[in-house]
Every structure is written in structure tokens, then in C-alpha cells.
Amino acid sequence: MIKLLIIDDDIHIRKIVRIQLGKTSIEVTAASGRIEAEAHLKKTSFDIFICDIKMKDSNGMEILKNLKTDYPDTPVIMLTGFIDKKYYDAVMELGAYDCLTKPVKKERLIKIIEEALGKKVT
Amino acid sequence: MQRNKFLEMDKIKFELSTRVLKPILIYFEKKYNRQELMDFVRSTSMNLSYLEDEKNWIAYDYYNLFLEELVEYTGNPNATYEAGAYALSKEAYGYLYSLLIILKFFGSPGLTYKRIFELGSSFSNVGRFNVISMKKNKIIVELKFFPGYSQTKLNCLAVKGQLANVPVFWNLPRAKIKETQCAAHGAESCIYEFSWMPRPFKNVLFAIFSTCFMIFEVIFYFFQPSPVLDLKTIIISGLSIAVVYFLNRVYQSRKILKENEKLHTERSLELEMALTTFKKEYEKLHEANQQITDKANKLSIINMIAVEITKATEEDILLQKFLDIIMGSMDFDRGIVLFLNSEYRIYKPTLVKLKSSFDLSGPVIVDDLPECRSFFSGILEPDHPFLLTHHMYILGDKPVERIIIPIRVQGILNYLVSFDNHITAKPLKEANIDFFHTVSRQMAIALDNIFTSQAAHTILANIPSSIVIFDRKSLKISFVNKSYIKSFYINPEDVLGNNILDVIMAKEHYRDKFANQINEVMVTNFLDNQELQTSDNRTVGYTLFKMPKEFGREEDIGIVMKDITEQKEMQDQLVRAEKMAALGTLVSGIAHEVNNPLYGVLGTAEIIHDEAKEEEIRNFASDIIDFTTQAADIVKDLSSYARSMKEEKETEIDINEAIEAALRIVSYSPKFIDIKIKKDMGPIPKIVALGGEIRQIYMNLVNNAVHAMGGRGALTIRSRKNENFIETEVEDTGSGISEEIISKIFDPFFTTKTTGEGTGLGLNIVYRLVTKYSGLISVESQEGRGTRFIIKFPVS
Numbered sequence: 001m002i003k004l005l006i007i008d009d010d011i012h013i014r015k016i017v018r019i020q021l022g023k024t025s026i027e028v029t030a031a032s033g034r035i036e037a038e039a040h041l042k043k044t045s046f047d048i049f050i051c052d053i054k055m056k057d058s059n060g061m062e063i064l065k066n067l068k069t070d071y072p073d074t075p076v077i078m079l080t081g082f083i084d085k086k087y088y089d090a091v092m093e094l095g096a097y098d099c100l101t102k103p104v105k106k107e108r109l110i111k112i113i114e115e116a117l118g119k120k121v122t
Numbered sequence: 123m124q125r126n127k128f129l130e131m132d133k134i135k136f137e138l139s140t141r142v143l144k145p146i147l148i149y150f151e152k153k154y155n156r157q158e159l160m161d162f163v164r165s166t167s168m169n170l171s172y173l174e175d176e177k178n179w180i181a182y183d184y185y186n187l188f189l190e191e192l193v194e195y196t197g198n199p200n201a202t203y204e205a206g207a208y209a210l211s212k213e214a215y216g217y218l219y220s221l222l223i224i225l226k227f228f229g230s231p232g233l234t235y236k237r238i239f240e241l242g243s244s245f246s247n248v249g250r251f252n253v254i255s256m257k258k259n260k261i262i263v264e265l266k267f268f269p270g271y272s273q274t275k276l277n278c279l280a281v282k283g284q285l286a287n288v289p290v291f292w293n294l295p296r297a298k299i300k301e302t303q304c305a306a307h308g309a310e311s312c313i314y315e316f317s318w319m320p321r322p323f324k325n326v327l328f329a330i331f332s333t334c335f336m337i338f339e340v341i342f343y344f345f346q347p348s349p350v351l352d353l354k355t356i357i358i359s360g361l362s363i364a365v366v367y368f369l370n371r372v373y374q375s376r377k378i379l380k381e382n383e384k385l386h387t388e389r390s391l392e393l394e395m396a397l398t399t400f401k402k403e404y405e406k407l408h409e410a411n412q413q414i415t416d417k418a419n420k421l422s423i424i425n426m427i428a429v430e431i432t433k434a435t436e437e438d439i440l441l442q443k444f445l446d447i448i449m450g451s452m453d454f455d456r457g458i459v460l461f462l463n464s465e466y467r468i469y470k471p472t473l474v475k476l477k478s479s480f481d482l483s484g485p486v487i488v489d490d491l492p493e494c495r496s497f498f499s500g501i502l503e504p505d506h507p508f509l510l511t512h513h514m515y516i517l518g519d520k521p522v523e524r525i526i527i528p529i530r531v532q533g534i535l536n537y538l539v540s541f542d543n544h545i546t547a548k549p550l551k552e553a554n555i556d557f558f559h560t561v562s563r564q565m566a567i568a569l570d571n572i573f574t575s576q577a578a579h580t581i582l583a584n585i586p587s588s589i590v591i592f593d594r595k596s597l598k599i600s601f602v603n604k605s606y607i608k609s610f611y612i613n614p615e616d617v618l619g620n621n622i623l624d625v626i627m628a629k630e631h632y633r634d635k636f637a638n639q640i641n642e643v644m645v646t647n648f649l650d651n652q653e654l655q656t657s658d659n660r661t662v663g664y665t666l667f668k669m670p671k672e673f674g675r676e677e678d679i680g681i682v683m684k685d686i687t688e689q690k691e692m693q694d695q696l697v698r699a700e701k702m703a704a705l706g707t708l709v710s711g712i713a714h715e716v717n718n719p720l721y722g723v724l725g726t727a728e729i730i731h732d733e734a735k736e737e738e739i740r741n742f743a744s745d746i747i748d749f750t751t752q753a754a755d756i757v758k759d760l761s762s763y764a765r766s767m768k769e770e771k772e773t774e775i776d777i778n779e780a781i782e783a784a785l786r787i788v789s790y791s792p793k794f795i796d797i798k799i800k801k802d803m804g805p806i807p808k809i810v811a812l813g814g815e816i817r818q819i820y821m822n823l824v825n826n827a828v829h830a831m832g833g834r835g836a837l838t839i840r841s842r843k844n845e846n847f848i849e850t851e852v853e854d855t856g857s858g859i860s861e862e863i864i865s866k867i868f869d870p871f872f873t874t875k876t877t878g879e880g881t882g883l884g885l886n887i888v889y890r891l892v893t894k895y896s897g898l899i900s901v902e903s904q905e906g907r908g909t910r911f912i913i914k915f916p917v918s
Contacts, residue, residue: 015725103725
């Protein structure tokens with residue numbers, strides 16, 4: 001059972017991601033921001049994180065920094081609406097596994113997760 | 123009857139015979155008239171007829187009183203002396219005078235004196251004359267008063283007057299009187315010494331001859347054979363006497379002639395002396411006249427120079443005129459002007475004025491010779507002209523005396539003027555030095571003025587801004603500088619006297635605005651940062667200024683212009699670039715926002731694709747509708763923004779709405795992460811403006827605020843009406859602006875953002891747009907605490 005935490009302020013995104021990964025062996029936990037994410041992290045440990053960059057009351061970059069500090073071995077995939085390369089470069093610099101631009105097709109999302117974990121998730 | 127009245131004892135003492143008063147009475151009568159004499163005598167309480175009777179006597183006291191009254195009456199202290207002249211006159215002797223005339227042939231002044239002194243005792247009972255010694259032409263006599271009588275000054279004068287006139291009877295000059303002692307001054311007696319000129323010898327000889335002849339006649343008469351006195355003899359005797367008489371007359375006439383001749387000689391001598399004196403006086407006057415003429419000449423030179431000074435605008439012309447005037451009025455052969463620079467080098471052709479012509483080549487002056495340089499540099503202050511007597515080969519051809527006049531302008535020895543007589547070799551006058559000093563000072567001031575005005579003129583002409591002066595009412599141009607002619611490619615003749623707006627080809631609709639600006643500048647003195655469009659679509663930036671009062675041309679307006687077409691175009695390009703940069707930020711924000719719903723649409727469509735249940739599919743389709751609506755809204759904002767960029771017509775704008783729109787657009791920006799927006803917006807009147815420009819003001823300010831807060835903080839927007847202003851504030855809790863840079867933030871291209879993030883034009887655009895709508899912008903900032911921009915627009 002693979003545990004995944006998605007941090008995004010947009011409930012639609014959280015819902016879509018949950019649906020996209022619904023038929024896989026991944027258990028999706030969703031958080032709307034930094035505080036919710038921290039709460040989940042206290043209770044459980046996760047195998048992989050998906051994090052938005054721009055959120056209403058949280059900064060994805062800072063969350064990424066904290067995650068890489070606390071869980072250096074856990075891959076973090078950034079998911080953003082931005083198309084600028086500079087965001088890509090910035091998050092890769094901070095240790096993100098990859099930075100995906102919304103919208104992301106289900107197959108691509110699963111493929112990236114599998115690559116990040118180094119195993120099949122079906 | 124009358125007689126009795128005057129017979130008073132004190133007056134009629136037997137002391138002096140009335141004879142002594144005789145000359146005085148004659149003197150008085152001659153000086154005035156008989157009536158006055160009678161009145162005068164009466165005033166002394168005496169009767170004239172009494173005094174005129176020689177048998178009568180008077181008191182010595184009365185006599186002295188009479189003399190005193192006489193002096194008082196005539197006002198002449200010497201009256202008693204002068205009266206003495208009549209002692210031996212015809213009037214004094216009456217019929218006896220002719221006898222005296224005959225007697226004088228036989229007598230002499232000496233004998234007469236002696237006789238007078240002897241007779242004196244019969245006239246006077248107060249004193250007596252005693253002859254001390256008697257010589258041929260001199261007699262010394264003592265006047266001794268009897269006891270009880272004393273001499274008085276006036277009597278003394280009267281006595282002297284009578285006695286001095288004795289030789290006059292013989293046609294001799296008055297006797298000289300020496301008073302060795304005077305009883306009136308306390309001496310026991312008066313001692314007089316009378317001396318007179320000797321009688322001419324011929325006269326004496328003639329007297330002897332005629333006497334002898336008479337004796338011979340008498341002898342002949344008595345001893346001739348016939349004792350009868352016959353007629354013939356009497357006639358011969360009479361004729362003889364007549365001949366003698368006429369011979370004497372002839373002699374007398376000759377004597378008079380001789381005397382006259384002598385007198386003439388004396389007179390001519392006197393005249394000659396007077397003439398000499400007169401000549402001397404004339405020479406002095408002539409000299410004075412020459413001095414005055416000289417001074418007048420110099421004054422007229424100074425005046426002529428003064429006249430030239432007022433006209434001259436160029437140094438060469440003034441110096442030429444100066445040489446002209448001096449050479450024309452003073453006697454020099456040559457005048458030279460050397461033009462020196464601050465290193466004592468001759469930098470211009472030497473100006474030489476000869477009697478008749480100007481010569482620019484001048485004498486060859488070798489100014490790089492050390493002697494020459496040291497001569498120039500040796501002319502120290504004060505700038506006094508001097509006479510150069512030794513040979514200065516550096517100043518010319520042959521040794522010649524010169525007057526050197528140094529002229530210093532602004533402390534630098536700029537000119538050496540020299541005057542000489544190199545042809546005639548006439549000596550130069552030292553006296554002219556002072557005059558040249560005055561003139562050189564006058565010239566120095568004039569040249570200084572020319573320099574100053576030329577400098578001002580040159581600066582004005584060459585300043586790299588176009589300056590035009592025109593009349594505020596007619597707009598007619600009275601001055602343009604070179605720069606204007608050059609930069610606007612205008613023919614100078616087409617400018618002066620023409621309307622400024624015609625000359626700069628301002629667009630027609632611009633005229634009213636210009637008139638208003640002129641009215642404004644009359645009040646404010648200065649109007650900066652104005653722009654106008656010309657009919658050939660160029661942009662002219664200008665500043666208007668009023669002429670200062672002191673200049674005395676209050677009707678004149680100055681305008682400093684610059685063709686800013688290219689600058690303006692470049693600025694517009696930069697503004698476009700800034701807009702593009704803003705758009706870039708916006709696009710990335712929009713993309714972010716649009717991608718979210720798109721992710722929703724995509725994900726939902728994927729589900730629908732795999733979903734079989736109809737109800738679930740309907741729910742998902744409803745989601746898709748939501749996502750697409752959300753995306754459409756975003757696109758709508760974007761398109762409204764894009765439209766506002768193209769707006770060209772001013773409309774009534776609600777600033778609050780513009781702020782809201784700006785906030786919405788900026789909120790899509792990726793930086794807009796964790797920012798709380800506080801709004802404190804009150805009702806405000808609308809203003810007439812381009813909506814896009816007003817939105818841009820607030821977009822730029824909000825963008826900067828977001829940037830300053832690094833995506834986190836509080837953004838406060840306020841708006842309210844404050845008197846005649848709409849006051850809005852954009853306040854952030856960001857990093858603030860340091861004091862060092864706060865003065866530069868409105869400058870174009872000033873930015874703290876990294877390359878690519880901003881053009882540095884944001885706040886500059888804000889500033890220009892705010893001032894375009896006559897608004898004011900100010901900033902308050904505290905480093906580390908935040909910044910507040912305050913914008914005020916006047917209520918239109």
C-alpha cells in the first residue's frame with residue numbers, strides 16, 4: 001500500500017487527483033494547505049508527496065523546503081498551474097522530484113509516481 | 123544888533139587876529155559855497171562878517187573849536203592842512219596880490235618865511251616864531267607858546283599847511299616839513315624844519331638883469347642932459363619893462379613846457395610800466411586760457427570716448443574708435459594697441475593707427491623673447507600709464523619715447539596701448555599721464571562690460587536649449603537664440619516679429635491652451651514640463667517663464683523648448699515594454715488560474731470516459747460547466763484589461779472601480795500568495811480620464827506592494843474625498859524603501875527588482891500618469907515596516 005499526500009488549496013484539484021489515482025494501489029490523503037499537511041504528517045508517514053506551488057494561505061516552495069528537510073528520501077512532485085520555466089528550475093533546485101503543469105493526464109501522473117517510487121503501483 | 127549877540131568875552135579875546143582864519147574860510151567857501159559857509163560859521167555862534175574883518179580878534183579857544191568843527195563838518199582830518207594852500211592865494215590878499223606878484227621877482231621863499239614869522243607876532247598873542255637857522259633852501263623855526271597856551275594838533279596842521287604852501291607861490295613844489303619836536307605831543311615847543319626846491323637859476327638871473335635894467339633906466343633918466351621927462355623916454359622905459367615882462371612870460375612858458383615835457387616823460391614811463399604789468403597779466407591769462415582749453419579738449423575726448431562706449435559692442439571697434447579719438451584730438455604720430463592673453467602673448471593682430479590710416483599688421487613684436495615677456499609681466503598694478511623713454515625694440519622699429527597705457531580687464535592685462543611721435547620725434551608731455559589714467563580706467567570698464575555682455579550673449583546663444591522671447595499679448599517673437607535656429611531648422615528672418623505659435627507650427631486646437639498657460643505663468647512666474655504637438659506631428663517639450671521685473675520687460679515671456687519627439691517615442695516604447703512585462707506577469711497568472719479549472723475539466727472528462735452510470739456522468743458534466751465558467755471569467759478579466767490598454771477616449775472613471783479591477787488582475791500574479799487585502803473605500807466623485815491609465819496607476823502600485831511583501835503581508839487600500847481632492851492610498855507591510863533611494867523611486871529605469879522582473883518604469887509611469895491628471899503623489903516609507911503611496915486627484 002503506497003501512501004500519498006496531496007497539498008492543494010483547490011478542492012477540485014484534490015478531488016480530481018483522488019479520482020485519477022482511485023483505481024490504483026495508492027492511498028490518497030489530501031490537505032488544503034500547510035497546517036492540514038502538518039497535521040497529517042504527525043499521524044502518518046507518506047511514501048510520496050504532491051504539492052501545489054501557489055496556494056491562498058500557503059507557499060508551496062516553503063512546504064517543499066520543509067518536506068525535503070524532514071523527509072529527505074521521500075520524493076516530492078510539484079503540481080502547478082504556472083507555465084514559467086523559472087518555477088520549474090526553482091523547485092528542482094529545492095530537491096523536488098519533478099514539476100508537473102496542470103492539467104495532468106492520469107497516465108502521466110501515475111507514470112511519474114511510479115518513476116519516483118521505482119515500482120509499479122497498479 | 124547881531125554883532126552884540128556875538129560879542130561874548132570868551133570868543134573875542136585879543137589872542138588871534140581873524141587873519142589866521144582867512145585861508146580856512148576861503149577853503150570852505152571853495153569846497154562848498156558861501157551860504158553853507160555862513161551857516162557853518164553861525165553854527166559856531168559867530169558871525170561871518172566879523173571873521174572876515176581882518177581888524178578883529180578872536181579867542182584861541184574859539185579858533186581851536188572852529189578847527190574841530192571844520193574837521194567834523196568836512197569829514198576830512200586833514201582839512202586844516204589843506205586849507206593852508208590858500209594862505210598866499212589871490213583871494214587871501216585881494217588887491218594886494220598883484221603887488222605880491224611883482225614882489226616875488228625880488229623876494230624868495232626864504233625871505234617870505236622870515237617875513238611871515240616876523241609878522242606872526244602881530245597876528246597872535248598866544249605864541250611866537252623864533253627862526254633858529256636859515257639857509258638858502260631851508261629854514262628851522264621854533265614855535266613857542268606863551269604861558270597859559272598850548273599847541274593843538276589841528277592848529278599844528280593848519281600852521282604846517284600854511285607854511286608848506288609858501289614855495290608854491292614861486293611855482294615850486296610844496297616845502298618838505300620835518301617836525302623835530304611837537305608841543306602838541308608834550309614838547310616844550312614846536313620845531314619845524316622847512317626845506318624847498320631852489321628856484322631855477324635862469325629865473326634869478328633874469329630878475330637880476332631886469333633890476334639892473336630898471337636901475338640903469340632910472341640913472342639914465344636922472345642924469346641925462348635934459349632933465350625934462352620926455353614922452354619918448356617914458357615910452358622906451360615902459361616898452362623896456364613890457365619887453366622884460368614878456369620875456370619873462372616867454373621864459374615862464376618855456377619852463378611850463380619843460381615841466382610838461384618832464385611830466386609827459388614821467389607819464390609815459392608810468393604808462394610803460396603799466397603796459398609791462400598788463401603784458402604780464404595777459405600772459406598769465408593766456409596761459410590760464412590755454413590750460414582751460416587743454417582741459418576742455420581732454421574733457422571732450424573723455425566725452426567722445428564715453429559716447430563710443432555706449433555704442434560699442436565689440437572690443438576691436440571700441441579700441442579702434444579710441445585710437446581714432448586720441449589721434450584726432452592730440453598730437454601723436456602713431457597709436458598702437460597690443461592684444462595680450464593671460465600668458466602675455468599677442469593673440470590678435472596689433473592695431474596701429476597712423477595720422478591718416480589704420481594698419482592691422484603693425485610693427486613686428488617678438489612676444490616670445492624673454493625681455494618682451496618680462497616687460498609685459500612687469501607692468502604691475504596699479505594700472506598707471508607711464509612714459510617709456512628707453513629703447514624697446516620689442517615694441518617696434520626704432521628707439522622712440524612712448525606713452526604706455528596698460529588696460530586690465532577682470533584683473534588680466536589684456537591690452538597695451540602706446541602713443542608716440544615716431545616721425546616728428548616731438549617730446550611727449552608728462553602732464554598727459556594723469557589724463558590717460560582717467561581714460562584707461564574708463565576704457566577698462568567699457569571693455570569689461572563688453573566682455574560680460576558678450577559672454578552672456580555667447581552663453582545664451584550656444585546653450586543647448588532653444589530659447590525664444592515673445593510678447594505675451596501679440597505672441598510676437600523678439601529674440602531667438604542660435605540653438606533654436608539650428609534645432610528647428612528655421613530661417614532667422616522668418617522668426618523675429620512673427621507669432622510664436624505660427625513659427626513652431628503648433629496644432630490649431632492648441633492655441634487656447636497656450637493662452638491659458640501664459641496667463642498662468644504671469645502669476646506663477648514659471649511653468650514646467652509642458653508639451654505640444656506640431657502640425658508635422660513632432661512633440662515639443664517646453665517651459666515658460668516670465669521675465670524678471672528688474673529686466674524692465676514685464677510684457678515678455680520666455681520659452682525654453684526642446685524637440686522631444688524621439689525621446690517621446692522612446693518613452694512610449696518603454697511604456698509598451700513595461701506593459702508587455704506586466705502582461706507577461708499577467709499571462710503567467712492567468713495561465714495558472716485557467717489551468718486549475720482546465721485540470722478539473724480534463725480530470726472530469728477522464729472519469730466520464732470510464733464511467734457507466736448516467737447520474738454520475740451528469741454530476742461530472744455539471745462540474746465541467748463550473749470549471750469552464752471559472753476559466754471564462756478569467757478570460758473576461760484579461761480581455762477587459764487588454765481593451766483598456768487600447769482605450770483612446772477619456773470618460774468618467776470611478777477610481778474605486780479602477781482599483782478593484784487592478785486588484786483582481788494583480789491577484790492572478792504568482793506572487794500573490796499570502797496577502798490579506800484590507801479595503802477602506804468611501805464614496806468618491808468620478809474623474810474624467812482614460813480608464814486604462816487610472817487602472818495602470820493602481821496595478822503598478824499594487825504590483826510593487828506585492829513584490830515588496832514577498833507574497834506575504836497585508837495590503838491596505840483606502841479612498842476618500844478630502845475637500846477638493848480624491849485621496850487614495852496603497853499601503854503595504856513590505857520591506858520599505860531606504861532613505862538613500864526614496865528620492866529616486868520615480869526616476870525612469872530605477873528598480874530594485876532583478877533583471878527580467880521589472881523595467882524600472884513602473885513608478886515613473888505612475889508619476890507621469892498622476893501628474894498628467896494634475897494629481898499629486900507622495901510616499902511615506904519605513905524600512906522593514908512598509909510603504910504607503912498617497913495619490914490625490916483634484917475633483918474635476
